[in-house]
Amino acid sequence: MNQIINNIVIPHTNRTIGSEKALISAKECSGSLKVVLQFGFPAAFLANELRQQITQHTGQSVELEIRQRILAHKVQAGIATIEGVKNIIAVASGKGGVGKSTTTANLATAMAKMGARVGVLDADLYGPSQPTMLGVAMQQPQQRDNRMIPVQNADGIQVMSIGFLIDPDQAVVWRGPMVSQALQQLLFQSQWDNVDYLFVDLPPGTGDIQLTLSQKIPVTGSIVVTTPQDIALIDARKAIDMFNKVNIPIMGVLENMSVHICSHCGHHEAIFGTDGGKELANKLNVPLLGQLPLSLPVREAMDAGTAGNLHAQYEKIAQIYQDAALSVALAIADKGQDFSNRFPKIIVESQK
Known part of the structure; x- marks a missing residue:
């Protein structure tokens, strides 16, 4: 049997x-x-x-x-995992406007609906959008024992963002060190509640935030979002090169806006080119996590903060995100287990 x-x-x-x-x-x-x-x-x-x-x-x-039984898995050498968080997944693009934040919100929603405990850290400090996309823009994180408690949305996703702490009409005019410090505070001073997967929505580019992420934050793996357009693929390769240099594994490439489907006649048109993300994934020998159409329902759901309803109403779209989330979860499960928190800290003191 x-x-x-x-x-x-x-x-x-x-x-x-x-x-x-x-x-x-x-x-x-x-x-x-x-x-x-x-x-x-x-x-x-x-x-x-x-x-x-x-x-x-x-x-x-x-x-x-x-x-x-979802465990904490290996991260960069010399960096311990964070209390309350088992695995951190960085979502990057290299270029703005390719749908990275939309992808983060929907992958997190898919993972939560699959039965995982999920969090989202909005690391795009200059343009935080996750509170809006996840439907918690009007809420504020509570404080307990000098730590912030992430806001929880309708799907049970724990959300932390600088957007909760500043006036939405106020520009964030900070230099690199201030941005890096803010990112660390949002992550380390938040009281995460047994999160299996924490998605980090990175800003475009390969600057200070990405460097802080690679040097001081335990990252299990990364996802690169691109469109099929050549100019987007050039910047996506830069993000991939950055992750390779700091020894953060790439779990896969997700191609966004792969095709436009006319809502009136159903005609398919590859506005931004064809299979660019697929070719990039093949070149890197990593999974192509999915090819998402340029979709009006997705845009409307992100503006309204109703990702959960989007997944319930549009089965084909939900299936793409679910398949991508499952592929990432399987890749993480295949990694070695992290034992860094089990080793005692050794302090060497000079004797007078």
């Missing part, structure tokens, strides 16, 4: 229950088969499909329990 279950392919992946060592137990109880599975990535959303698969392969009525 165990072998039959172990051979079952996990939906939306090319992996089996056996390859993930997910089977905890399978016991016959009161005429049905009670199966317990445990995964190192968000899998609660797969419950119905897995139950159907096991029922089909075993020919028995199945009572299925799915557990998730």
Whole structure:
């Protein structure tokens, strides 16, 4: 019986229950088969499909329990993970206007709907947009023990942004050191509540914030967002080169605005070129996480702060983001576990 279950392919992946060592137990109880599975990535959303698969392969009525044990995984050498946060995912573009913040908000929403505990840190300090996109622009973080408590949106995503702390009409006119210090305060002085995946929405470029991220913040992996346009791909390569130089692995490339679909006639037109993101991913030998159309419903949902409703109403769009989020979660689960917080700190003091 165990072998039959172990051979079952996990939906939306090319992996089996056996390859993930997910089977905890399978016991016959009161005429049905009670199966317990445990995964190192968000899998609660797969419950119905897995139950159907096991029922089909075993020919028995199945009572299925799915557990998730998402661990902290390896980051840059010499940097310890943050209390309350297991894995940090940087979302970068190299160029503005390619939909990086939109991608961050929707990947976070997809991951939360898959059953993970998710956070978003808005590191675009000059143009914070995550409070608006995630529907919490009118809220304020509370304080406890001199630490800020991230605001939580309707989908349970924990959100922290400089946008909560400044007048929305006020320009942030700060030099590099001030920006770097603000980023660290937002991350380290926030009381994150057992976050499995924290998405960091980076500003465009490869400047001070990106340097602070690579040197002082434990990053599990990164995602590069681009459009198929040649000029966007040039800047995306710069972001990729930056991550390579600081030893932050790239989990994949997501191509945004891949095609425009006319809302009246359904005609498809590749306004920004064709398959640029796909070719970039192939060149880097990393996954192409998805190709998203230039979509009016996505723009409207981001302006209204209703990403959760977007995913509920537009199945095809939601599926692209879900597949991308699952690919990232699997890549993280494959990484080595982080043990930095288990080692004692050694302090050397000179004796007088």
